[in-house]
Amino acid sequence: MVIGTRGSDLARFQANWVAGQIKEKLGITPEVRIISTQGDRVTDRPLRELEGRGYFTKEIEEALLSRAVDVAVHSFKDMPSKAPDGLAVAAVTEREDPADLLIMRRDAYDEHAGEIPLRTDAVVGTSAVRRAAQLRALRPDVSNKDLRGNVPTRVLKLENGQYDAIFLASAGVRRLGLDLTKFVVCRLDPGRFVPSPGQGALAIQMRVNDAHLPAVHKALNEKMTEIATTIERDVQRMFGGGCSLPLGVFARMEDGFWQASGFWEKENHEALAADVSGEYPAGLAEQLYNRLK
Numbered sequence: 433m434v435i436g437t438r439g440s441d442l443a444r445f446q447a448n449w450v451a452g453q454i455k456e457k458l459g460i461t462p463e464v465r466i467i468s469t470q471g472d473r474v475t476d477r478p479l480r481e482l483e484g485r486g487y488f489t490k491e492i493e494e495a496l497l498s499r500a501v502d503v504a505v506h507s508f509k510d511m512p513s514k515a516p517d518g519l520a521v522a523a524v525t526e527r528e529d530p531a532d533l534l535i536m537r538r539d540a541y542d543e544h545a546g547e548i549p550l551r552t553d554a555v556v557g558t559s560a561v562r563r564a565a566q567l568r569a570l571r572p573d574v575s576n577k578d579l580r581g582n583v584p585t586r587v588l589k590l591e592n593g594q595y596d597a598i599f600l601a602s603a604g605v606r607r608l609g610l611d612l613t614k615f616v617v618c619r620l621d622p623g624r625f626v627p628s629p630g631q632g633a634l635a636i637q638m639r640v641n642d643a644h645l646p647a648v649h650k651a652l653n654e655k656m657t658e659i660a661t662t663i664e665r666d667v668q669r670m671f672g673g674g675c676s677l678p679l680g681v682f683a684r685m686e687d688g689f690w691q692a693s694g695f696w697e698k699e700n701h702e703a704l705a706a707d708v709s710g711e712y713p714a715g716l717a718e719q720l721y722n723r724l725k
Contacts, residue, residue, distance in 0.1 A: 433462040433644065436492045436501030438469055440582040442604050446634055447505045449607075450525075450652070454503075457651035458644075465501055467492050493519060496639060503648070504637040508630030508661055509601075513669035515637070522645045523636040523652035524661055528603035530632035530682060532563065532625055534618040535587070540596035541616040547625070549618055550574055550597055557586065557595035565678035566625055566695055569703035583608060590615070603632040623707070626680025626695040629664035633657050659713050660684055663692055666717035671696070671725075683716065692716045696724040 433454065437447035444464070451462045469491045488510040495501045496519055508524065515521070534548065534556075542551045548571045550556070557579030558564055564576040577595060579586055583604050590598045591614070602619060605612065636652055638645045663683035671679055678697035683690065691709045698704065706723035710716055 433460050433503060434501045435462045435464045435503045435505060436467050436495045437464060437505050438488060438492070439466040442583055442608055443505070443507075445607050446507070450503070450505045450634065450636060453652055454648065458647055460644075462503065465495075467495055467501070493637070496637065499639075502638065502642060502644070506635045506637060507604075508633040508635040508665075509628040511630065511635055511637075513665055513673060518640055519637055520640045520645070521635050522638040522642075522648045524654060524658040525634040525636070525652055526654035527657040527660070528606055528632040529619075530627050531602045531622045532620045532627055532631075533600050533602050533605060534597055534620055535590060535600060535612060536597040536616045536618070537590065537593070537595075538614075538616055545571075547620070548574070549616075554596040557589065557598040560599065560628070561676055561678045562628055562680050562695070563599045565697035565701075565703065566680065568701065569695075569697070570625070583610070587612070601627070601631055622682045623691075623693045626682050626693050626705070629668040629679070629681045630661045631682075633661050656685060659690075663690070663713055663717045663720075667692075667694060667721050667724075670717065670721040681720065683713070690716055692720045694720045694724050 435447050435451055437443045447464045451464055455461050469488050489506055492504045493516055496504050540551055540554045542549055552573045554574045555577050556567060556574055557577055559578050559580050567576055579598055583600060586598055589595060636648060660683040664681040667681045668679060671677055680695035683692040689709045689711055690713045693707045696704045704724050706720060708716055708719040
């Protein structure tokens with residue numbers, strides 16, 4: 433069994449973790465193979481300027497279809513809402529913290545500035561359309577500057593003073609065990625600063641006719657995360673998109689009810705936010721979509 437993954441430190445960590453789980457639970461020792469994607473190769477332009485979708489997944493999916501690899505490990509938030517014919521998500525792993533972190537230089541931190549505790553006119557780094565849109569909605573007095581590179585590179589750019597603050601997914605920081613003690617770190621409430629659909633979860637993708645798919649599903653799939661991310665990605669699909677939309681969706685079970693929070697920025701930069709809930713997950717995605725569109 434060969435696992436395909438991107439070459440970043442985080443992607444390697446995630447792929448090796450999946451390989452360890454497969455070895456422990458299925459008795460198979462996979463090989464991990466690095467595959468370069470468009471999003472990895474083109475680092476001098478914002479992702480929104482690249483052609484097509486699946487900037488971090490397309491080449492890995494092509495390797496799956498050609499049988500060069502048998503399993504793909506993706507950060508679920510990077511996957512477009514529609515997969516190529518012949519491929520399926522075999523499992524969704526238990527979710528890490530889905531929240532975004534705002535990581536600030538100490539001279540940019542303003543404890544009196546509310547939920548985005550930055551001084552006025554601070555420069556915040558992110559290449560995510562969704563994060564930039566939510567920043568505009570909550571703090572129109574601060575500016576966004578494109579930020580590319582893997583997680584350690586982004587932190588180094590912050591340390592070097594190229595930005596006053598940057599956004600990172602909490603899940604990636606936790607998985608890499610990064611030391612951020614020289615900065616001020618603020619965890620943003622995912623019900624307010626709404627993360628990307630699937631953020632914090634790993635998607636294990638395989639060919640639909642692979643004989644190992646049922647065993648991989650049984651070994652790695654976490655049902656509650658699967659339900660939550662299905663709601664989130666259904667909303668993403670209704671908006672017609674992949675990971676480059678100004679869209680945040682976060683679903684979870686709270687106090688016996690399914691809750692879903694959403695954020696959407698219209699073309700005129702009007703920001704909309706909504707929350708829906710129900711005893712069962714069915715219909716929540718459509719309710720949230722209708723509140724946001």
